[in-house]
Amino acid sequence: MKYYYDFHIHSCLSPCGDEDMTPNNIVNMSLLKGLDVIALTDHNTMKNCPSILELAKASGLLVIPGMEIQTREDVHIVALFPNIETAASVEALLDEHRLMLPHKPEKFGQQLIMNAKDEIIEEYPITLLASIDIGVDQLICMVRDSGGVAFPAHINKQANSVLGNLGFIPEDWPIAALEIFRADENQDLVEKYVKQYKILRNSDAHYLQDISEAVNTIDIPALTVDEVIKYLRET
Amino acid sequence: MILKELLEEEQFELLSGTTTDKEILNTRCCDLLSWVMARGSEGTAWITVQAHSNIVAVASLLEFACIIIPENISVEKDVLDKAHDEDVAIVSTPLDSYGVFKYFYEKGLK
Numbered sequence: 001m002k003y004y005y006d007f008h009i010h011s012c013l014s015p016c017g018d019e020d021m022t023p024n025n026i027v028n029m030s031l032l033k034g035l036d037v038i039a040l041t042d043h044n045t046m047k048n049c050p051s052i053l054e055l056a057k058a059s060g061l062l063v064i065p066g067m068e069i070q071t072r073e074d075v076h077i078v079a080l081f082p083n084i085e086t087a088a089s090v091e092a093l094l095d096e097h098r099l100m101l102p103h104k105p106e107k108f109g110q111q112l113i114m115n116a117k118d119e120i121i122e123e124y125p126i127t128l129l130a131s132i133d134i135g136v137d138q139l140i141c142m143v144r145d146s147g148g149v150a151f152p153a154h155i156n157k158q159a160n161s162v163l164g165n166l167g168f169i170p171e172d173w174p175i176a177a178l179e180i181f182r183a184d185e186n187q188d189l190v191e192k193y194v195k196q197y198k199i200l201r202n203s204d205a206h207y208l209q210d211i212s213e214a215v216n217t218i219d220i221p222a223l224t225v226d227e228v229i230k231y232l233r234e235t
Numbered sequence: 236m237i238l239k240e241l242l243e244e245e246q247f248e249l250l251s252g253t254t255t256d257k258e259i260l261n262t263r264c265c266d267l268l269s270w271v272m273a274r275g276s277e278g279t280a281w282i283t284v285q286a287h288s289n290i291v292a293v294a295s296l297l298e299f300a301c302i303i304i305p306e307n308i309s310v311e312k313d314v315l316d317k318a319h320d321e322d323v324a325i326v327s328t329p330l331d332s333y334g335v336f337k338y339f340y341e342k343g344l345k
Contacts, residue, residue, distance in 0.1 A: 099269075107295070107296045130273055159285070159287045
């Protein structure tokens, strides 16, 4: 069956994420837009995933816990996980390689951890914009070994993309999908990669209005996190 | 060296920003923004081939003297507009990074 998706959305925890990207607003806007499944993928952290998953339970929207991880090479990789516990354990691994640089919210935006009532629990004090000191190859394997799935984010963006920073996509990477930003405007790139990879058309939304409309679908047997991860892992 | 003096040279052209009395204390060439963010310091003339808008945030945060874009790499208008708003000096040069280092060294920035 076909389900409408958006697997790359930021909350107010990402410093570049708008303050209106609260757990309730993201769930409600996704439902308004007619989406069936989304993933929350803040920069280098999953700390807003517990509250949004709690909210989503009653809503009918499937929410997958995730992160957008910035590797040593400044490349962005989206990681999706089967559950909160796995996501938290991978974040604990990232913490061992995290640069503990204090965040400056006045310069870069606030990093807000919220509960399911959209109340601020904490301002995360370490900058989420620094790279995790793990190479991209190793990171992809780490995510895969945890039971999750990784795919390169916005391969066509000028900044933080695998094509921009590495120049190519290594053939031996254990990935089955990649994300093309504004794929409709980049049909040549879609055609180049569609034979080898599943092309994901996620929003990378940092603002509510940018969350995808119900236009992009994945075809899976049932609407569960496990089926989504299975689909994204398999070539 | 004051930024204004750099801009008097034919091979350095100011593309954005208005304050040119910033002092250049050192120079660094690095294209990994997160590396620069973690280690950069005030008064740096930062040489990079990255010409996207994120360089403005880094230079502004760390109070760099300027960003030097080498080899006549073009910088888009949206980046220049953002740099202008933040009063970040983006300087263009036909020199490569080695050429820029040589220039500064010969001028006494050691």
